[in-house]
Amino acid sequence: MHGGAALVADRRPTVVVSGVASDSHTWNLVFLQLLIEELGYQVVNLGPTVPDELLVEECQELAPALIVLSSVNGHGFQDGLRVAGKLRDCQELAATPLVIGGKLGIGGEQNERQIGELLAAGFDAVFQDGATGLADFQRFINTAAGANRLAGSPGVPA
Amino acid sequence: MTLVRPADGELAAFAPVDFGAFVRERGAHAPVMQPRMGMSDPAAMRAGLAATKRAAASTVGTITLDSYTRVGDLGAVTEALRQGIALNGYPIVSYPERQTAEVLAGLRGRDFPVQVRHGSPVPQAIFAALIRLRLNATEGGPVSYCLPYGRTPLADSVRNWEESVRRYAALREQGVEPHLETFGGCMLGQMCPPSELVAISVLEALFFHHHGVRSLSLSYAQQTNHEQDVEAVWALRRLAGELLPTENWHVVVYAYMGVYPSTPGGCYRVLGLAAELAARTGSERVIVKTVAESVRIPTVEENVAALEYAAEAADLGRTGTPRMPAGESQTYLEARALVEAVLELDPDPGRALVQAFRRGLLDIPYCLHPDNRGRASSYLDEAGRLCWADLGALPLRHLVRPAGARQVSSSGLLADLSYVRRKFDEECAVLPGGRGLPPEQQRRAIVSSR
Numbered sequence: 001m002h003g004g005a006a007l008v009a010d011r012r013p014t015v016v017v018s019g020v021a022s023d024s025h026t027w028n029l030v031f032l033q034l035l036i037e038e039l040g041y042q043v044v045n046l047g048p049t050v051p052d053e054l055l056v057e058e059c060q061e062l063a064p065a066l067i068v069l070s071s072v073n074g075h076g077f078q079d080g081l082r083v084a085g086k087l088r089d090c091q092e093l094a095a096t097p098l099v100i101g102g103k104l105g106i107g108g109e110q111n112e113r114q115i116g117e118l119l120a121a122g123f124d125a126v127f128q129d130g131a132t133g134l135a136d137f138q139r140f141i142n143t144a145a146g147a148n149r150l151a152g153s154p155g156v157p158a
Numbered sequence: 159m160t161l162v163r164p165a166d167g168e169l170a171a172f173a174p175v176d177f178g179a180f181v182r183e184r185g186a187h188a189p190v191m192q193p194r195m196g197m198s199d200p201a202a203m204r205a206g207l208a209a210t211k212r213a214a215a216s217t218v219g220t221i222t223l224d225s226y227t228r229v230g231d232l233g234a235v236t237e238a239l240r241q242g243i244a245l246n247g248y249p250i251v252s253y254p255e256r257q258t259a260e261v262l263a264g265l266r267g268r269d270f271p272v273q274v275r276h277g278s279p280v281p282q283a284i285f286a287a288l289i290r291l292r293l294n295a296t297e298g299g300p301v302s303y304c305l306p307y308g309r310t311p312l313a314d315s316v317r318n319w320e321e322s323v324r325r326y327a328a329l330r331e332q333g334v335e336p337h338l339e340t341f342g343g344c345m346l347g348q349m350c351p352p353s354e355l356v357a358i359s360v361l362e363a364l365f366f367h368h369h370g371v372r373s374l375s376l377s378y379a380q381q382t383n384h385e386q387d388v389e390a391v392w393a394l395r396r397l398a399g400e401l402l403p404t405e406n407w408h409v410v411v412y413a414y415m416g417v418y419p420s421t422p423g424g425c426y427r428v429l430g431l432a433a434e435l436a437a438r439t440g441s442e443r444v445i446v447k448t449v450a451e452s453v454r455i456p457t458v459e460e461n462v463a464a465l466e467y468a469a470e471a472a473d474l475g476r477t478g479t480p481r482m483p484a485g486e487s488q489t490y491l492e493a494r495a496l497v498e499a500v501l502e503l504d505p506d507p508g509r510a511l512v513q514a515f516r517r518g519l520l521d522i523p524y525c526l527h528p529d530n531r532g533r534a535s536s537y538l539d540e541a542g543r544l545c546w547a548d549l550g551a552l553p554l555r556h557l558v559r560p561a562g563a564r565q566v567s568s569s570g571l572l573a574d575l576s577y578v579r580r581k582f583d584e585e586c587a588v589l590p591g592g593r594g595l596p597p598e599q600q601r602r603a604i605v606s607s608r
C-alpha cells in the first residue's frame with residue numbers, strides 16, 4: 001500500500017488497483033498488480049478496505065489511465081455501486097476508464113440486473129467471476145487504457 | 159419458525175458452558191466439528207445453527223459476522239438490510255439484542271456452545287455485543303485480525319484488542335468463562351511457512367492469557383503438504399504445552415484456507431485430510447470447508463454435509479492414540495526461535511508484537527499491510543512443502559538456508575496459490591467412482607476408496 005508521490009520518473013501510464021471499502025482480501029490485488037504491470041503499466045496498489053474518500057483522493061491526485069476495483073467478499077455490488085457515484089462526481093474522474101471485477105455477490109452466479117446497475121452507476125466494464133475471464137480483461141486493457149497510453153495523456157477518456 | 163422469547167433478565171442470568179472445557183471433553187477421542195456459517199437473515203441463521211446441532215457429528219455452532227460489521231460500517235449494514243441485499247455474515251452489532259437472543263434461544267446450551275467468528279482489528283463494539291448476549295466464545299487476535307484484514311495500524315489493533323480482551327475476561331467475575339481462539343495459525347490463508355503460523359498462534363494465546371482469558375484454543379490452518387502440517391501441529395502442541403500457563407487449551411485445525419478445489423471430490427479430499435490431520439495429532443476441533451468454497455457462501459445443507467463427512471474422515475484417519483513424536487522438529491525449532499525472539503523484546507506481549515513487526519522479526523510473505531516489513535518470502539518445493547525463499551530479518555539464519563528471493567510473475571503466483579486446487583481436483587478425477595456422482599454418494603465413494 002503506497003501513495004502516489006514517488007512515481008515521477010516512470011513514464012509508463014499509471015493504473016490504480018484497489019479493494020473496496022469492506023473487502024479485506026489482498027491476493028486478488030497482488031495478482032492484478034502483477035498482471036497489469038506485465039501488460040506495460042505502472043500500478044499503484046491502494047490495498048484492501050479502502051474507504052471511498054481515500055480512493056477518490058488518490059485517484060484525483062494520480063490521474064490514472066485506468067481504475068481497477070476488485071472485490072471477492074460478496075459485498076462488491078453494494079460497495080462498488082456506492083463508490084462509482086463518488087468517483088464519477090469528481091470532474092477530473094468523470095471519464096477515467098473504471099472497471100470492477102471478482103466475486104461481486106454472495107450467490108456465486110452472475111446477476112444481470114446488478115451488472116446493469118453497476119454499468120449505469122459509471123463502470124465501463126464489470127468482470128464478474130464465472131461470466132467473464134481474465135482474457136476479456138486483458139482485451140479491455142489493451143483497448144481502453146491502451147488508447148490513452150498511445151495518446152500519452154493519462155486520464156483522458158479512451 | 160417458532161421463536162422462544164427470552165424473558166427480560168434471562169440473558170443476564172444465562173450461564174453458558176465453557177467452550178474450551180466442552181471441546182476438550184468432547185474432542186478427547188475424536189475432533190469436534192464446526193462450520194463457517196453466517197447469514198444476515200435471523201431466521202436463516204437460526205436454521206443454520208439448528209441444522210449444525212442436529213448434524214450426525216459431534217458439533218459446536220458458529221455465527222460468522224459480515225464484512226461491514228468487521229470494518230465498523232454499520233451504515234452499510236442498515237442500507238443493505240433496507241434494500242434486502244444479503245450480507246456475507248450475521249450483523250450482530252446492528253440487530254437488537256433480543257433478535258439475537260431469539261436466534262439462539264433453545265439451541266445453545268450445555269450440549270451446544272456457539273462461537274462468534276469475525277475478523278476485526280477494531281472489535282470493541284463486537285465484544286460489547288457478545289458480553290451482553292453472554293456469547294462467551296470467539297476468536298481473533300491483535301495480529302491475525304489486523305494484518306490480513308485491512309489497514310488499521312498494528313499498534314492500534316493491539317490497543318483495541320487489549321481493551322476488548324480485558325472486558326471479555328471480566329465475564330469471569332460473573333461466573334461466565336470466556337473463551338478465545340487465536341486466528342494466528344491462518345495468516346493470509348496461504349503461502350506463510352508453518353513455523354511462523356505456529357509462532358503467531360502461540361504468541362496470540364500468550365497475549366490473551368496476559369489479559370486475563372483462561373480458556374484458550376490455538377489454530378493451525380492446513381497448508382500444502384500433509385506431512386509438513388502434521389509436524390506443524392505437533393510443534394504447536396509442544397510449544398503451547400511449554401509456554402501457556404494454563405491447562406485449559408486445545409488445538410483447532412482449519413481445513414485449507416487458500417484457493418480451494420472446484421470439484422466436489424477435490425473439496426472433500428482436502429477436507430478429509432484436514433480431519434485426518436486433526437485425528438493424527440490429537441487435535442480437538444476442526445473447522446470445515448464446503449464444496450461451495452471456491453465460488454460462494456455455502457448453503458446450510460452443504461455445511462452439514464461437510465461436518466458429517468469430516469467426522470467420518472477423522473474416524474477413519476485415527477490410528478491408535480496420537481503420540482507426540484520424539485525430538486525437536488525443524489518446524490518446532492523455527493517456531494520456538496521466532497517466539498523467543500519476540501518475547502525477549504518486551505515483557506508485555508502486545509508491545510513485543512508491535513516491535514517484532516517493526517524490526518522484521520515477524521514478517522508475513524505477500525502481506526500488503528504497511529506495518530509488515532515485506533522482506534520475507536516463500537515458495538512451494540516440488541513436494542508442495544512451504545519453504546522460505548528469503549528470510550528478511552527473521553531470526554532464523556542459524557536454522558534455515560533460504561533458497562533465495564525470486565521474481566514472481568502473475569501466472570507463477572497463481573500457480574502457487576492454485577497448487578492445492580490443482581492437486582486435489584486432479585487426484586479426485588481419477589478416484590474410482592468419485593466423479594459425476596451426487597455429493598452424498600460421491601462422499602461415500604471417496605471415504606471408501608481411502
Ligand code: B12
Pocket residue numbers: 022023024025026027028031032068069070071072073074075099100101102103104105106107108127129133134137194196222223224225226228229246247277305306307344346347348415416417418419450451452453454455456575
Ligand atoms: C484466502 C481467503 C481469505 C483470507 C484472505 C487473506 C487476504 N488478506 O487476502 C482470509 C482468511 C483472511 C479471508 C477472509 C474472509 N473471506 Co475469504 N477467501 C479466501 C479464499 C479461500 C481464497 C481467495 C484467494 O486468495 N484467491 C486467489 C486470488 C488470486 O484470486 P481471487 O481472489 O479468487 O480473484 C480471482 C478472480 O475473482 C478474479 N478477480 C478478482 N478481482 C478481479 C477484478 C477484475 C477487474 C478482474 C478482471 C478479475 C478479478 O481474478 C482472480 C484470479 O482469477 C476464497 C475462496 C476461494 N477462492 O477458494 C475465500 C472467499 C473469497 N472469502 C469469502 C469471505 C466471505 C470472507 C470473509 C467475509 C469471511 C467469511 N464470512 O467467510 C472474510 C473477509 C472479511 C472482509 N472484511 O472482507 C468468500 C466470498 C463469498 C462470496 N463472494 O460469495 C469466499 C469465496 C469463501 C466462501 N466460499 O465463503 N478469506
